[in-house]
Each structure stands twice: as C-alpha cells, then as structure tokens.
Amino acid sequence: MNRMNSxxxxxxxxxxxxxxxxxxxKLFYLQIVKGQELAVQAIQYRTELFPYEDYPRGDIVDRWGRSLTDRGERPVVVVFPGMIExxxxxAEKLEEILAIPSAFLMRRMSEIEREKSAQPFVLKVxxxxxxxxxxxxYPxxxxxxxxxxxxxxxxxxxxxxIGYVGSQKQKKQTEGSEDVGIETIYEDVLNRGSHRYYWRALVDARGRLIPGLGFKKIASSEDHVPRNRVVLTIDREIQEIVERAIDSWVKKGAVVVLDVASGDVLAMASRPAFHQNWLDNGCQPEPGSFVNRALEPYHPGAILKLVVAARALEEQVNGWQLIGYPQTKPFRAGAKVAIKGSLGQEEFLLSPLQAxxxxxxxxxxxxxxPPRLVLEIQNGSGEVTKFFALPPSQRVMSSGTADQLQLILKPVFLSQSKFQDRQGNYYAAGVSGRNTYITVPSEAANGTVLPQTVIPDWFVGYAPLENPRYAVAVLVEEEKFDGYMAEQLFRYxxxxxxxxxxxRAEAGNP
Incomplete structure (x- = not known):
C-alpha cells in the first residue's frame, strides 16, 4: 500500500x-520572446492616437519666405467620442464656451456612430x-x-x-464654396507630407482616459517625407496693410497691388472674406465670402476713358468714332463686347486685377x-525645383501715347492725392471710376432679366509719380457711399x- 502511494x-x-x-x-515565451511585441499590442489596444498636425502639407509662403497661412503650434479643442458621458x-456646454452650434457637434457624433468609429476629432482651432x-x-x-x-x-x-484644405464632403456642404486657390491648384505639390508626431492617450476598457497618465507626444513610425513649399509673389507686409485698411473701411470690395516693373502681385484682398477653419468649426460663412472680387468683372465706370483715349491717340482720331472690341483687344482689358461710351456703364467689364x-x-x-502670382516651388531642402520666369512684355501702345495718358492723369491727382514720405517727395497718379449710385439692368443667357447691377466705386493709379513702383486698384461695392470711399482707401x-x-530702406532691408 505504501509502495502504491509512493x-x-x-x-x-x-x-x-x-x-x-x-x-x-509559456511564460518565458510570452514575457521574453514575445514580450515587447505583446506590450506594444496591449498599449495599442488601450491607446487613442491623435495627429500632432492637422494637415501634413507643404507650406505656402510669401516672396521673403514668411508663412501666409500662419502655420504654427497653438491649443485646439479635441473631442474623444468614446470618453463623452x-x-x-x-454639446450645450461647448456651445456656451466655444460659440459652436450644439447641433453641429451632435451631427458629428451621429456621423461617427453611423461609421462605427470613435476616432477623436478637432472641434475648434x-x-x-x-x-x-x-x-x-470646468473640465x-x-x-x-x-x-x-x-x-x-x-x-x-x-x-x-490661398484657398483652403477640407474634405470633399465638407466642401459640398458649404454653399457657394468654389475652391480654386493655391491649395487646390498645387495639390500634387503640397500634399506630399506625412505625420511626424502623434498624441497618445491611454484609456481603460470603457474608453476613459486613465488618470495620471494623460497625453504623451510620440514620434511617428512612418518614413519622413520631405515637404515642398510654394513661394508666391505676395509681400506679407503689404498684404497686411491692404487687409487692415479694407477691413476698417469696406464691407464689400477688393484691392490689388502690383509691382510696376515686374507685374508681381504684391497684395490681393477681397471682402467679405472667410477663415479657412470655419469649415471645420461648423459655421456657415457670410454669403459671397468665397467670391474673389479681385478677379470678378465689374463695370469700370470712368476708368474706361483711359482705353478710349489711348486708342484715339493711337489712331489719331479727330471727332466722333465708334470704338469696338477689336480696337481695345491689344490692351487686354474688358470683355468681348462693343464699347458704347467712354463711361463704360453698360457692357464693358473689368476686374480689379485687370484695372x-x-x-x-x-x-x-x-x-x-501678364501679372505673376507664383514665384517658385522649393523642395524640402529649400532648393528651387521650378521657377516661374517673368512673362515677356509686349508693346500695346506707343511711348508717346503712354506719355499723353500720364499727362492726363497728373492734373487730376496733384491737388487731391499727394503722398509724402519722410523726405516729402512722393505723389500719385490715377483715375477715378467714381459714379453716382446707379443701377443698370442685366440679362442672363436665356433672356431673363436679372436683378439690377450696382455700379461700383473705383480708384486706380500708381505711385510714386516719378519712377512708379506700385500700381493699385481699389473697388468698393457698397450700396451707400459718399463717392470718395475708393479714393480714400487708395490714398491710405x-x-x-x-x-x-x-x-525698410533705413533698416537696410529690401
């Protein structure tokens, strides 16, 4: 018995x-052999990742390399749907704090639920x-x-x-948004980046943030892709001057500033405007905000007298003569319609850029x-991969005719548009397209009569008077103005x- 028990x-x-x-x-295999791999999987299972950068794209900069989009690090509000109780x-609390419609947040949450995804998203930047x-x-x-x-x-x-970056779904939901900016035109050039960092949050089985661990910034495991950047001819300082002025004076209008020598676009502003982040924050921009009025055709008013005078001088016209489209085509201005009068208040159209x-x-x-907007494209190392040379110049009027037009401009503005720097030696020349506030009927292609069109207030010119460096066009599309709004804005x-x-000159900067 004892032997059997033994x-x-x-x-x-x-x-x-x-x-x-x-x-x-088994423990040796799991802890030693597969330990690191399983640890990573466990962390991933209990981890929420969120990109450290909203759009990993190349930058768009001005002629001096300064960002035009104001790209940079700043606090944003991020929503983790799985953690919301x-x-x-x-939604009501966030509407109170962030001024974002609660319906927008509820809609985003419902979309995430339908897609069976609990991915975090940016609610406000x-x-x-x-x-x-x-x-x-109040956490x-x-x-x-x-x-x-x-x-x-x-x-x-x-x-x-610039335009904006957003999903096709967002763009379709935004009424009147036609994305034709640099972001879209150079999509293949700019959209070559990858996320370099992520925010990692450790959560429990119910998707709640584990107290004490918080968020940690981690490097991406993806290969780093060098980013291109698009360099525009815009001068950020001049652009800021224009935008401050137009925001202070005008609700609806446009301003264009060109470099006289090169034709580079130094500034282009249109109002009303939109902010690119509105598309993500659930706010509907003001109607007409997506329209770039600097490129839209308008009735030029008295500006057209320059074209008429130039052609009359070129053709040595003495007396009355009808001047039509074939005679104005060399000036690259207006539409392909006959010109019925020097006031240009019926069929001849001109954009602020053309003016x-x-x-x-x-x-x-x-x-x-032609004007130039894009200067060059650079790779991730800052090397120029594509340079946009200045378009060739073409003589469209004799120098004598141009001299006569300059003489026409001088008497109009010497007494009204005097510009002085610290040495007191600057004057401007230009022409006013100012009109009394009138409307003209317009007709659609199908023959239906459209609502009446407002004739805008114009002012275009160049400065300084001697050796001009800047050509400026100002358009004010206001229902009520004193007839001098565009001129005042131009002067300022x-x-x-x-x-x-x-x-800049005193500081030794270009």
Missing amino acids: RRLIFLAGLFSILFFLLEA DREKT NVDSQMVRELQN IPGVYLLPMITRYGPRSVAVHV ANLLRTVARGGLYS ILKEILEKESV
Missing part, C-alpha cells in the same frame, strides 16, 4: 513538474485665452485642450488666393505683360506702403 506521489510530482515546466516555458449636455480658461476651470469628460500644429492661424492672410495692370501698362510707357494704402518702404 508511486502515485511520484507520478503526481512528475506531472506537476511537467505542467510547471510547460507553464514556465452625456452628449446633449456636452484658434482658441482664445477666455475659452482656454473656461475649459480648464468636460471627453473634451481636451491639446497643443497642435494647425495650418491656418488667426493671422492667415490672402485667403482667397491695376492697365495703369501699370501706362506707367511702363505702353509695355504690357499707398501712404502706408511708401512709409513701410522708407522704414
């Missing part, structure tokens, strides 16, 4: 030894200090403030030139060339530009 004990001991050996071997209360304080003082589960590199900051300029280039042509003694903008130029 055998049983030996058998059980051997069996347990084998089982312990197998268990230890009460959707309705959260460009969060001001008051919003930051309220979110910090909301599932809503966090995270530092993030955003493409569009509060000082983003030239939005109609500025018209005065630039006069300032250059009759030499015409050029005064600021010339003063800025003097400061």
